[in-house]
Structure formats: C-alpha cells, structure tokens
Amino acid sequence: MSDAGEKIGDLFESSAIIFIGLIIGNALALVAEALIARSLSPGAYGSIALAYTVALLGGRIAIFGIKDGVVRLISAKSAISERAHIIQHGLAIVLLTGCVVGIGFVASRDIVAEIVEDPLVGRYLLFFSPFVIFFSARAVLFGTLRAEERSVSAVISRDILGRILPFIILAIAIFINRPILGAVGYWLGVPVAILLSSLLFLRDRYPLSEIILRNPNRDTFERLLRFSLPLAMGAYLSIFLTHSDILMIGYFLDSNEVGYYRAVQPLQQASILLLMAFSFLFLPAATQFYEQKEIDDLERFYTVSTKWISVGTLPIVLVFGLFADDVVRVLFGAAYSPAAPALTLLVSGHFLRAVVGLNGDIVKAIDRTKIELISVLIGVITNILLNIYLIPRVGIVGAAIGTATGFLAYNITELFAIYRTIEIHPFAVNNFKPLVLTTILALVIRGFTQEIRFGIFGLGALGILFGIVALVSMVLTKSIDKTDLILLKRIEERTGSDLSFIKFIFNE
16 A cells, blocks of 8 residues: 555646646647637638648657557666667657658648648648657657656646747737748647757756667567557547547538637647646556556556546536636637537537546556557547538537547447456546536536626636535545545645644545
8 A cells, every 4th residue: 555655646746747737838728729710710720720630630640659658668667778779769660650641741732632622721731741750759758758757847848848939939920910820830839849848858868879879679669569559550540539520520511610610629628637647647657556466556546546637627627518608709709609519518528538537548557558449449430420420410519429429439448448357447436426516516506697708717716616616525525535645645745734634624
C-alpha cells in the first residue's frame, strides 16, 4: 500500500501541475480559435478548418503509434544510453513517415478539394504540408518529457510557449487584416514551438549529438515497431473516430455547416482536460505497477484516479452542456448559434471518457495493444455508420451523436477486454454518488434560469458553483476513502498547511 500511496501522491501532484498548464494552454487555444472564427465568415472558417483537420489527420498518421511506444519503452529503462537510443529510433521513424505523408498531401490536394467540393481546401493544404513533419516529431519529444515525468517542463513547452508564440503570430496577422495567414501561422506554429522548446528542455540529459550521431540498432527498431504497430493501426482508426465527423460534414453538407461544427469541436476537450492531466504520469506509473506484478495496487491506482477525474470534470461539462447556447454566443457570436445543440452532445459524449478513466493507458501499461486496435475498430464502425445515416437527415447534430456513440462503443469494448485480461475495472459506488447529486442540482438550476442569458462571468460563476457542489457532494455522500486522504497528506507536505479539519470531516 505504501508504494501505491506514493504513486497516487505523485500522480495527484503531477496532475495538478499538468492541469493548471492545460487550463492555461486551452484557454489560450480557445481565445485563438474564437479570434479566428470571429475574424472569418462561417464559410471561410469552414474551408480553412477543413484543410487543417486533414493536415492534423495526416500528422497523426505519421506518428505511427511511436509516441506511446517511446513512452512505454523509456519507462521500462533506467540507463540514459538506452533511453537515448529509443528516442533516436522514434524520431527516425516519424520523420520518415512524416515526409511520406507530407509529400502525399502536396500530390493529392486537388483530389481532396474535389471530394469536399471546395477548391480553397486544396490551396490551404499546400500551406499545411510542413505541419505533418513538425507535428510527428514534437509528439516523440514531448512523449520523452512525459516518460521522464517532467511535469513543469511539459507545461512550459506545450501549454505556455506552445500557445503564446503562435498566438502572437495570429494577433499580428489579424491586426494587419490577414486572418487566413494568421490561422495558418497559428496552427502551424503550435507544433513548431512545442518541438523546439522540448528540445531545449531535453538537451541537458539527451544532447542532440547523442541522439543524431549514434549508429542505429536493428533490435531497437524492431522492439519499438513491434510495440507500436498495433497502436499505429488503432491510431489510424482512432483518427476516423475523432475526425470523421468533420470530414463527413464536409462531404454531405456545405462549408457553413463545417464552420459551425468546427467552431465548437475544440470545446469538447473540456470533458477530458483532467483526464489528459492525469494521463501524463499515469502510464509510466501504471507500467511500473504491472512490471512489478502489483495488480491490486494497479486497480486501486486506476479506481482512485477515475473518481477524481470524473468528479473534477463534471462541473465544466454541466456548464458547457446545459448552457451551450450562452457558451457559443459568448465565445463565437450569435452567427454560430446553430452549433449549440452539437456542443451539448459532444461534451456529454466525451464525458463518458472521463467516467471510465484512463483505460487506454491501462491497455498500454499491460502491453496488450491489440485490445486498443479491436476497441477502436468497433468505435469507428459505429461512428461512421451513424454519420452516414444521421448527417444527411439531422445535420451536425447527427455528427455529434455519431461521435459520442462511437466513443461509447470504443470504451465499453476496452473496459470489457481489460477485465477479461487482468480482472480490474475503475468503478466503485463512491465514484458515482457525487456525480448524481451534482447533476440533479445543476438540472434544477437550469430549469429555473431558462429565460436568463448568461455572460462570461455568469458562466464562470456557474462553473465555480457546480465545482463546490461536487466537492461537498463527496463529503455528504461519504465518497472519500482512506486512499483519497493520501492526496491531502501530499498537499500538507508540499504547502506546509494544516488540513486536519478537512481530513477529520472526510474521515467522518
């Protein structure tokens, strides 16, 4: 229990740092996305956003599953030389695949434009062709920061420098009335800034010469590819699970509908911000539990993290889901109001990912990557079939339903496979009691405020209120157990505060 407790304490400490970074980074990203959307018509925004989506799809193809392979293999090694060798081979693979995909974009841009019946998409794809190489390389280097458990460096790299520098480019471009140039510069600048800053943070431990000049090793290539190949296949399918909605909206509907949907699509990330924060340290720690055959501690680690992820995520999901009309109007303007119902469905569907916890990382930790492949295949088939049926009939709402249902099928399959393999799951009664009480209160508040139009401060106040209610609900429903008190102990140690009264309440 002591080792599990230490890992849980480390997880919360790392997650707090990463979560703060994600809040900052996503706030900057949200402002940037809102500026881009407000500076363009829905049609123009739809064209540039569709091209970016295709480029992002290509970048994730080029990663080839190597990102998680690097994290998994580095976490199992202690020697710096062995870790450097893994980084070297990971970079070599993604740079090769990135070049191939980038060249493919340039060659096929006109075909893509014809498929979506928008010639501007082909033109913009040419601008985004370097994105693939930068995006895939930064994934490997940022994954190294994750494997090294360097939370602060990761936050500075991804969430501060990786957002502020591109934001400056965007602001300057909008100021000189070149919003299209600003959008391209912003989206292209994000992976470049993260790549360069990650290199900066890693140079003391892994000098560039150590990575570049060493002779490649066939065995390392094979180990990395053997672990990553099922992840790559799963990642390729996951791309369709994540992006098929935009692509199929572009095929079935006009660019205005693409613009509406793409404007609110990034907001679904609110449902998994805390999940992403916990994920940073979860995979390395879970890998160590599994390698040491500590399955009971792994399950405890899994369950406790899932409870805090779901409870911590619920307040913002309730705001974005129940008050979607106000959120869209405040962030993007009344012109994007048709996207509000889709936002409700997207954040609700993605919240299910928080409720089931980091099942994807568990699959990687126990080295059963084929589970990921099968699960995502089921999710993709569900998503695509629903999109084909629903988008022509109910528009972007159909795309949101397809995406939410696809993720549900994917997560259920993965949970079932994990339980069949090592007989653990993330659920406990204490995980759900605070969610039910908080949701009921939020629905009551929504019922009494139907005629009120909330602004940015009103929405923020609702989020704070729901957050307080969620924490109080944990006490009222007695959803805190001894393992959770490790978090309070770690806070006491780090801040020098006396939290005896809070611990007394929780113990009661």
